[in-house]
Amino acid sequence: MEIDAKTQFELMLASSIESQEFIKLTLGRYKGQEDGLRKIFAKIIRIKSGVKLSLTYSYETKEIVKNYSIDEGVTLIGSVIGNDFMSSVLFTIRQDIRLEYNKKQNSKISSSKPTFTNPLSVSPQEHNHKKNRHIEPEDNAYLTELGVTTKQGKIVKGMESKFRQINKFIEIIHSLLESSSLISRDHISVVDMGSGKGYLTFALYDFLNNLLGKKTSIVGIESRLDLVNFCNSLSKLVNFGSLHFKHEDIKNYMLREVDITIALHACDTATDDAIYKGIMAQSSLIVLAPCCHKQIRKQIHPTMALKDLLKFGILMERQSEIVTDGIRALLLEVSGYDTNVFEFISPDHTSKNAMIVGIKNDKYIDKKYLLDQIKDVKKLYGIRTHYLEALLFPQSSLSSDMTDVAQV
Numbered sequence: 001m002e003i004d005a006k007t008q009f010e011l012m013l014a015s016s017i018e019s020q021e022f023i024k025l026t027l028g029r030y031k032g033q034e035d036g037l038r039k040i041f042a043k044i045i046r047i048k049s050g051v052k053l054s055l056t057y058s059y060e061t062k063e064i065v066k067n068y069s070i071d072e073g074v075t076l077i078g079s080v081i082g083n084d085f086m087s088s089v090l091f092t093i094r095q096d097i098r099l100e101y102n103k104k105q106n107s108k109i110s111s112s113k114p115t116f117t118n119p120l121s122v123s124p125q126e127h128n129h130k131k132n133r134h135i136e137p138e139d140n141a142y143l144t145e146l147g148v149t150t151k152q153g154k155i156v157k158g159m160e161s162k163f164r165q166i167n168k169f170i171e172i173i174h175s176l177l178e179s180s181s182l183i184s185r186d187h188i189s190v191v192d193m194g195s196g197k198g199y200l201t202f203a204l205y206d207f208l209n210n211l212l213g214k215k216t217s218i219v220g221i222e223s224r225l226d227l228v229n230f231c232n233s234l235s236k237l238v239n240f241g242s243l244h245f246k247h248e249d250i251k252n253y254m255l256r257e258v259d260i261t262i263a264l265h266a267c268d269t270a271t272d273d274a275i276y277k278g279i280m281a282q283s284s285l286i287v288l289a290p291c292c293h294k295q296i297r298k299q300i301h302p303t304m305a306l307k308d309l310l311k312f313g314i315l316m317e318r319q320s321e322i323v324t325d326g327i328r329a330l331l332l333e334v335s336g337y338d339t340n341v342f343e344f345i346s347p348d349h350t351s352k353n354a355m356i357v358g359i360k361n362d363k364y365i366d367k368k369y370l371l372d373q374i375k376d377v378k379k380l381y382g383i384r385t386h387y388l389e390a391l392l393f394p395q396s397s398l399s400s401d402m403t404d405v406a407q408v
């Protein structure tokens with residue numbers, strides 16, 4: 001008797017865990033009833049009570065982790081495959097196995113070369129006693145030089161939230177890579193706009209190069225010469241051969257081709273310059289954590305309907321953030337990016353904790369509709385120019401008719 005694709009997949013999942021060849025599993029194309037749920041990621045962890053299948057439920061704005069015994073976890077996964085999730089990918093050290101359902105609920109199983117040939121740090125043995133992190137504090141000289149860890153591999157007092165932020169950022173990049181074609185590439189190029197002291201830049205290089213095994217080149221762009229010199233010396237010291245820093249204003253940096261554009265807490269319109277450069281270079285991923293929002297704040301002259309609401313300073317501040325970042329997100333969509341905005345770290349660490357990510361796609365977009373939306377929002381708040389809009393649409397942003405789509 002021939003077994004169906006789903007049963008084959010479930011058997012492969014169970015046997016890969018049994019033989020310790022399992023790396024992880026991703027469930028996507030969610031069609032279930034739960035609001036905001038998008039994906040489930042499964043991996044093996046070892047905690048005090050033993051080896052568990054740890055499932056991360058990834059929602060639009062949050063993640064929830066639940067740990068199950070291996071049998072429970074495998075059964076649960078079996079119950080949602082093909083019912084709630086139409087796409088499943090099992091990563092093992094031997095092969096990647098994909099199970100896809102079409103609209104008629106017909107399933108198809110296929111396999112390809114393994115994305116990961118080393119079991120990252122996810123096998124039950126290696127996970128022993130380790131927290132679920134991408135970057136570990138031990139044996140990472142760059143973290144010590146950056147003052148995040150001691151030489152003995154302990155996190156320096158006061159740097160705990162920085163360390164958490166680094167890991168959270170890497171986790172997000174990892175999951176974005178998995179949602180894009182970049183995960184199967186051998187080489188990945190990154191530009192980090194406003195790289196500062198390089199905490200996240202060094203960690204990203206380490207992760208892509210050493211943990212994911214991709215040939216990685218990263219350029220950090222930074223306007224402070226002291227930081228550029230510091231980072232270049234550190235890169236030499238720790239032998240990160242293709243990690244370089246350039247003393248340049250983002251605005252003037254000639255970006256031709258790049259896979260990932262990052263700008264984390266680059267100040268005010270430096271974020272817009274970074275987005276513009278990323279879009280023009282057709283970057284597959286654009287990842288931003290905006291910082292101050294002065295450019296729009298100065299321009300808001302709300303219409304009567306909003307005047308009394310916005311006489312309160314804090315509400316005006318927050319409105320300028322929402323309007324600035326909301327328009328940025330819509331402009332990314334106009335430029336062909338699947339865009340998402342979410343909270344990326346706890347507000348205890350910084351109030352500037354919104355993240356905007358764009359993944360380039362070829363889907364049809366109703367540009368006119370989006371540009372009309374932007375036009376209406378600007379009108380409501382009495383805004384004449386959004387800096388990024390003016391970069392992307394130099395002709396139309398100042399005129400009353402903004403439906404003319406330039407350049408992009």
Ligand SMILES: C[S@@+](CC[C@H](N)C(=O)[O-])C[C@H]1O[C@@H](n2cnc3c(N)ncnc32)[C@H](O)[C@@H]1O
Binds near residue numbers: 222224227266
């Ligand atoms: C708040 S720090 C963030 C550093 C780093 N991205 C991080 O998240 O740890 C912002 C950095 O961007 C740099 N910067 C701001 N505007 C810039 C511009 N137009 N061109 C280059 N660097 C810029 C600043 O000098 C500063 O080092």
